[in-house]
Amino acid sequence: MMDKSLEFNQIGDLDPALTGSSDDLFDSTKFVGHWLNTNRNTKGIAECSIAPSGEQLAITILGAGNDAPIIWPTVPAHLLANLEEEAGQRSGALAAVFQFGFMDAEVYIRVNRGVLVIVLHATFHDGSGRTNYVNREFFFRAD
Numbered sequence: 132m133m134d135k136s137l138e139f140n141q142i143g144d145l146d147p148a149l150t151g152s153s154d155d156l157f158d159s160t161k162f163v164g165h166w167l168n169t170n171r172n173t174k175g176i177a178e179c180s181i182a183p184s185g186e187q188l189a190i191t192i193l194g195a196g197n198d199a200p201i202i203w204p205t206v207p208a209h210l211l212a213n214l215e216e217e218a219g220q221r222s223g224a225l226a227a228v229f230q231f232g233f234m235d236a237e238v239y240i241r242v243n244r245g246v247l248v249i250v251l252h253a254t255f256h257d258g259s260g261r262t263n264y265v266n267r268e269f270f271f272r273a274d
Contacts, residue, residue, distance in 0.1 A: 159188055159210060162225060162240065166247045166270035168195075175266055176249060178273075179240075181208065181225070190227045190238070203229050203236075213241050233257035246271065 166179045177200055178193040188208040194201035206227045213224035224241040237252045247270040255261045 159223060159225075161242050162188060162208075162223075162247070165273045167273045169246075169269045169271055173268060175251065176268055176270075179247065179249060179270055181240075188225065190225070190240070192229070192238070208240070211239075233259075 162181045163183060164181060166181070168175075168177050173195050175195060176192055177195040180191045181188055182191075183189075184207065187210075189205050190208050191205045192203040194203060206229055208225040208227045211224040211226050213222045222241065224239060226240075227238050229236040229238070233256060235254045235256065237254075239250045239252075241248050249268050249270065251266045251268070252263075253266075254263045
């Protein structure tokens with residue numbers, strides 16, 4: 132097996148899309164709003180609200196519960212570059228981590244043609260034997 136390592140000696144060695152600041156990458160206001168899952172029967176995330184909070188964005192999620200929605204804590208979002216390899220596009224994305232004690236939920240969010248896409252990675256820490264998982268869901272703007 133060949134040992135391959137990445138070395139960047141100069142900023143010119145990096146993909147040009149990664150050399151600017153995240154503030155220059157995109158207009159984060161396209162994320163702001165109240166979003167509803169396109170699947171009314173979801174067992175995952177039912178709703179997502181993204182709002183300005185100081186100089187960043189904050190995310191609130193409602194999980195689908197058996198009897199009522201499950202309100203997740205509001206957490207700050209971190210801006211990311213979203214590089215679309217197939218089309219050579221560059222846009223923005225958001226990342227956030229929700230910590231519940233028994234589980235961590237990492238979410239990665241982007242807007243694609245007006246649809247909010249949330250990828251959720253859940254990791255369990257409670258010894259329950261549940262399998263960690265990843266899930267992707269789609270949302271439309273409700274406001």
